[in-house]
Amino acid sequence: MRDLYDIATDTINPIKLKKNGKAGHVACALETVSGAVYTGICIDVPCSIGMCAEQAAIAEMLKNGETKIKKIVAVYEDGSILPPCGRCRELISQLDIENENAIVAIDNGREVTLKDLLPERWDKKWD
Numbered sequence: 001m002r003d004l005y006d007i008a009t010d011t012i013n014p015i016k017l018k019k020n021g022k023a024g025h026v027a028c029a030l031e032t033v034s035g036a037v038y039t040g041i042c043i044d045v046p047c048s049i050g051m052c053a054e055q056a057a058i059a060e061m062l063k064n065g066e067t068k069i070k071k072i073v074a075v076y077e078d079g080s081i082l083p084p085c086g087r088c089r090e091l092i093s094q095l096d097i098e099n100e101n102a103i104v105a106i107d108n109g110r111e112v113t114l115k116d117l118l119p120e121r122w123d124k125k126w127d
């Protein structure tokens with residue numbers, strides 16, 4: 001299987017939207033524990049009503065009935081890896097308890113687990 005970075009890079013397809021909007025300049029590829037790969041692109045429009053590429057890839061994963069992420073990477077149009085924002089980290093954590101072990105690419109050559117990014121859970125009480 002191709003590396004997730006290459007899949008995300010191939011998914012990048014920047015397009016300009018009305019006024020100051022754009023999309024597709026960040027792409028995400030994630031692999032689930034089943035080995036399936038899902039991709040998504042960002043949507044960036046004024047008033048912060050767009051969404052991150054991770055969220056689009058997660059929606060594809062959920063559409064296919066999966067929740068457990070093995071590895072995830074997001075790539076900017078210049079080829080650099082973007083670590084997930086705080087909202088995406090929290091979203092990933094709330095999909096499945098096993099996602100605390102998801103491998104997250106945080107820059108070129110560095111990978112950590114989601115647990116490393118969110119060490120002190122606010123929701124331990126409900127695990």
Ligand SMILES: [Zn+2]
Nearest residue numbers: 052084085088
């Ligand atoms: Zn995000």
